[in-house]
Amino acid sequence: MTPPDPLLPANEAIDRLETEIRAAQRRGEFVDPLIVGIHTGGVWVADALHRALGCSEPLGRLNITFYRDDFHTLGLHPQVSPSDLSVDVDGRDIILVDDVLFTGRTVRAAMNELFDYGRPRRIRLAVLYQRDGGELPICADWAGQRVTLGPDEQIHVDGPAPMTAHRVSSKES
Amino acid sequence: MAVHFVRPKIPKFAPDPWAIQFDKNGHLRHLLTIEGLGPQWVTRILDTAEGFVSVTDREIKKVPLLRGRTVVNLFFESSTRTRTTFELAAKRLSADVLNLNLATSATKKGESLLDTLRNIEAMQADMFVVRHEQSGAAHFIARHVAPHVSVVNAGDGWHSHPTQALLDAFTIRRHKGDFSPLRVAIVGDIRHSRVARSQMHVLNSLNVGELRVIAPRTLIPTDVEKLGVRVFHDMREGLRDVDVIIMLRLQRERMESGLLPSEEEFYRLYGLTEEKLAWAKHDAIVMHPGPANRGVEIESSVADGPQSVILEQVSNGIGVRMAVMSLCMSANRGDQA
Numbered sequence: 001m002t003p004p005d006p007l008l009p010a011n012e013a014i015d016r017l018e019t020e021i022r023a024a025q026r027r028g029e030f031v032d033p034l035i036v037g038i039h040t041g042g043v044w045v046a047d048a049l050h051r052a053l054g055c056s057e058p059l060g061r062l063n064i065t066f067y068r069d070d071f072h073t074l075g076l077h078p079q080v081s082p083s084d085l086s087v088d089v090d091g092r093d094i095i096l097v098d099d100v101l102f103t104g105r106t107v108r109a110a111m112n113e114l115f116d117y118g119r120p121r122r123i124r125l126a127v128l129y130q131r132d133g134g135e136l137p138i139c140a141d142w143a144g145q146r147v148t149l150g151p152d153e154q155i156h157v158d159g160p161a162p163m164t165a166h167r168v169s170s171k172e173s
Numbered sequence: 174m175a176v177h178f179v180r181p182k183i184p185k186f187a188p189d190p191w192a193i194q195f196d197k198n199g200h201l202r203h204l205l206t207i208e209g210l211g212p213q214w215v216t217r218i219l220d221t222a223e224g225f226v227s228v229t230d231r232e233i234k235k236v237p238l239l240r241g242r243t244v245v246n247l248f249f250e251s252s253t254r255t256r257t258t259f260e261l262a263a264k265r266l267s268a269d270v271l272n273l274n275l276a277t278s279a280t281k282k283g284e285s286l287l288d289t290l291r292n293i294e295a296m297q298a299d300m301f302v303v304r305h306e307q308s309g310a311a312h313f314i315a316r317h318v319a320p321h322v323s324v325v326n327a328g329d330g331w332h333s334h335p336t337q338a339l340l341d342a343f344t345i346r347r348h349k350g351d352f353s354p355l356r357v358a359i360v361g362d363i364r365h366s367r368v369a370r371s372q373m374h375v376l377n378s379l380n381v382g383e384l385r386v387i388a389p390r391t392l393i394p395t396d397v398e399k400l401g402v403r404v405f406h407d408m409r410e411g412l413r414d415v416d417v418i419i420m421l422r423l424q425r426e427r428m429e430s431g432l433l434p435s436e437e438e439f440y441r442l443y444g445l446t447e448e449k450l451a452w453a454k455h456d457a458i459v460m461h462p463g464p465a466n467r468g469v470e471i472e473s474s475v476a477d478g479p480q481s482v483i484l485e486q487v488s489n490g491i492g493v494r495m496a497v498m499s500l501c502m503s504a505n506r507g508d509q510a
Contacts, residue, residue, distance in 0.1 A: 063224065065224065066224065066225075066228065066236035066237070066238050066499075067236065067237060067238075071238055071239075071499075071503070074503075075200070075502075075503025075504070076221070076238070076499050076500055076503040078217070079220065079221055079223075079224045081223075082223050082224035082226075082227040083224070083227060083228075084227070112237070113236075116231060116232075116233040116235070116236070117231055117232065117233070118232060
């Protein structure tokens with residue numbers, strides 16, 4: 001079965017995402033944003049956006065391991081590197097960045113963690129790929145590509161340089 | 174409400190006495206001793222602790238990981254620092270915490286340890302943190318708890334104090350990085366110290382360059398060389414080129430039992446003064462598991478000095494205990510690791 005949408009290469013998806021965010025910036029949809037990436041893939045995308053938007057403050061990194069909603073069934077996931085958010089988030093516009101938006105659970109966990117650092121003014125969500133299968137009322141403000149996959153398919157993003165993306169069947173993996 | 178007490182069947186002579194620490198998938202379920210953990214689990218605990226230490230630097234020092242779980246501190250022996258850091262660790266993981274000071278409670282009224290345990294299990298506890306004056310108490314409890322309960326040893330007799338050793342290793346790693354080039358000296362009452370025993374095991378498993386113990390003959394255990402340590406009876410020799418100095422608390426009852434002539438004599442020979450500290454490397458760090466006897470094993474100006482990391486050990490203890498609790502409570506849940 002061939003799904004309807006071919007996947008854009010990661011570099012093209014990043015270009016489109018940047019273009020969308022710059023347009024939003026020109027329309028004044030956010031002010032002086034703080035870019036925060038979700039480990040691991042989201043940090044790679046956030047790093048690209050951080051450079052493209054010329055942000056002066058350091059990139060924030062969130063590791064949502066301690067906020068996941070599957071501890072009861074899966075236990076603690078191995079943690080590669082801790083969260084690192086050195087800038088005060090109070091009253092700020094935050095662009096939260098992930099590689100793939102699927103169920104929405106990761107983004108929910110990330111927002112819960114963000115609020116433990118302070119009270120942001122706005123949180124906007126930027127993802128490289130938004131796919132079907134959402135389980136929560138969460139969708140991306142900006143996406144490099146919105147794509148429908150087959151029922152057993154996933155998007156795997158590899159990086160950091162160069163970033164590549166491909167669809168894989170979860171039956172195979 | 175029906176409460177079932179399914180007891181695991183333990184063979185009388187288990188081939189690996191430390192195997193009880195792991196569940197059927199090889200995941201850490203109880204932390205009873207450092208032995209049997211191996212470098213992989215020790216490193217995993219320390220790496221996980223890094224994440225939790227960064228949480229304790231935030232404004233809201235709490236994560237929702239153990240929401241709805243109950244941690245029971247079973248302290249049969251009094252302790253302020255260990256109990257409060259375990260309590261804080263559990264609270265920062267959003268668990269509910271019950272502190273039972275059993276040194277003054279039910280057991281004194283003649284209730285057996287197992288009866289006490291069953292009663293607390295019936296309160297739907299998920300984890301027991303156990304401090305006991307008898308070696309092996311935490312093992313005994315781990316053998317008899319219900320399958321969903323994890324046990325963490327918070328110090329048993331002269332045997333083991335694994336979380337203290339892990340937080341010491343964590344503190345050393347933060348200051349010195351790699352263990353393989355390091356010389357570490359443990360000074361004082363090695364013989365009666367569960368902390369020293371666990372420290373030797375943890376440092377060996379992290380492949381420390383050289384491990385030394387410095388103490389009078391009466392305070393060195395007989396089989397200590399089996400643990401790969403060099404024994405010194407003289408501070409000047411023992412501290413030469415050392416990167417880390419770990420001072421142990423000297424308990425007064427040792428003097429009463431005739432193992433030491435006097436506090437003054439011990440301080441003169443083994444107390445860490447500024448003068449003796451100068452014999453170690455200039456960037457050596459000074460550690461102490463607390464509570465320190467100023468003027469008995471350590472000079473005040475050293476305990477409060479620039480090379481001391483004693484208070485850092487206390488803060489790191491919270492993050493390390495958060496790591497141990499959340500990893501143990503991940504057992505029997507098909508962890509993906």
